[in-house]
Amino acid sequence: MTFPLKNVVIVGAAGNLGSHVLKAFLSSNAFNITVLSRDSSTSTFPDGLKVIKSDYSHDSLVSAFKGQDAVISIVGNGGFSNQQKLIDAALAAGVKRFIPSEFGNNTADERVRALAPLLDGKKAIVDYLKEKQDRLSWTALITGPFFDWGLQTGFLGFNLQSHEATIYDAGTIPASVSTLAQIGRALVAVLQNPEATGNQYVYVESFTVTQKQILGALEKATGKGWKVTDVDFEPLIQESTERFKGGDFSAVTGWAVWKLGAGVGRVVE
Structure with missing residues (x-):
């Protein structure tokens, strides 16, 4: 070559x-x-x-x-x-x-x-x-995952307009992002x-981050507390798997970023 x-x-x-x-x-x-x-x-x-x-x-x-x-x-x-x-x-x-x-x-x-x-x-x-x-x-x-795009679109679980966050498994799972x-x-x-x-x-990665860290940074930047919805992974995975098998390809979306981050989705371990 x-x-x-x-x-x-x-x-x-x-x-x-x-x-x-x-x-x-x-x-x-x-x-x-x-x-x-x-x-x-x-x-x-x-x-x-x-x-x-x-x-x-x-x-x-x-x-x-x-x-x-x-x-x-x-x-x-x-x-x-x-x-x-x-x-x-x-x-x-x-x-x-x-x-x-x-x-x-x-x-x-x-x-x-x-x-x-x-x-x-x-x-x-x-x-x-x-x-x-x-x-x-x-x-x-x-x-x-694409960090800036994911933050702007809500893909990572944060709504920048309404100041609401969906946090998975306490938000402590680290994920590599770029x-x-x-x-x-x-x-x-x-x-x-x-x-x-x-x-x-x-x-490659730009950095490793958790949802909890992102939430803290957003609350500091906006000067206000955010409304948080806590979600457990296991029921969500079961529901999403069934929806996917039924042909709903949107079932596996942003939540997968954080589940995959539990030692699986990180690109630097």
Whole structure:
């Protein structure tokens, strides 16, 4: 495999995480960046940035990936099934490194996947990459949950508008988290160190924190006490498991962050 990696195409650069990844790569001035965008997309990007439109057919993707050293996939839940198509096109185009859309809890750990079955699809993509790694190297970046996004959206259990918090098992479980900007910088570092990061999971975090610590910081910042709802994990897990089996894929959401944090979801143990 020839290094270094200079020409990089980002798939999903307009999303919550993708926009921060794009910013990190452009700020590094170390790569030639291309963005892959669907034909139907109305997303806009900085002036001067190379943007290739694709209908996601095999030939279209191969054409887009020609001359690229690395492909970074930052597709959301709805795009996971397309990643094998991206990998096949990358192989055909002679790409050297593929980074799948991981960026979360440790999908390599079967305990994590048992609690959050939606992650099985991510693991399947890494398994597919392992089958091809003699021709296409890969890196799976595990970051823990997105802290700033999770705090703003309520995913971590805190409602910033109503000053209410849902606290799981006393809020003392530590979890590794990463900011969106940190994930972007980590991806830059991965591609700047290709030989050290090839064909493996790479684990990063911004910091380790508990819900209790977050609540304390929020109460200090807002100058008022928050309304707290305490929730026990075990009944919640049973209920969510049944809902998931019944087809409700929203059943496993933010609470899983903290359950996984009990020695399972932490990326630094």
